[in-house]
Amino acid sequence: MLDLLAKPERSATRQARFLICNECFWCASCLDPGFAAGSCPSCNAAAVEGMPISPNERYTFDYSANSGVVLEFTPEGRAKSRAGHAA
Numbered sequence: 001m002l003d004l005l006a007k008p009e010r011s012a013t014r015q016a017r018f019l020i021c022n023e024c025f026w027c028a029s030c031l032d033p034g035f036a037a038g039s040c041p042s043c044n045a046a047a048v049e050g051m052p053i054s055p056n057e058r059y060t061f062d063y064s065a066n067s068g069v070v071l072e073f074t075p076e077g078r079a080k081s082r083a084g085h086a087a
Helices: none
Strands: 016-021 025-029 048-053 056-063 066-077
Touching: none
Parallel strands: none
Antiparallel strands: 016 025, 016 048, 056 066
């Protein structure tokens, strides 16, 4: 029987990445280690960058016209309780 609640094995090859387009601020979490960020799926600009996310790390993403993009990284288990924000 398949155990759908089993934790996946974590290895150096399965490192998640946070992807963001520097032109339109499209973003995504990427779990596929073989994925190569090419052009942005939203605006087609070749401006997508990736940032590694540690397996024991959570992040929140916020955007405003005044502040721009704000990323906040916290160790798992210490996530701040901010209404409407979760990783």
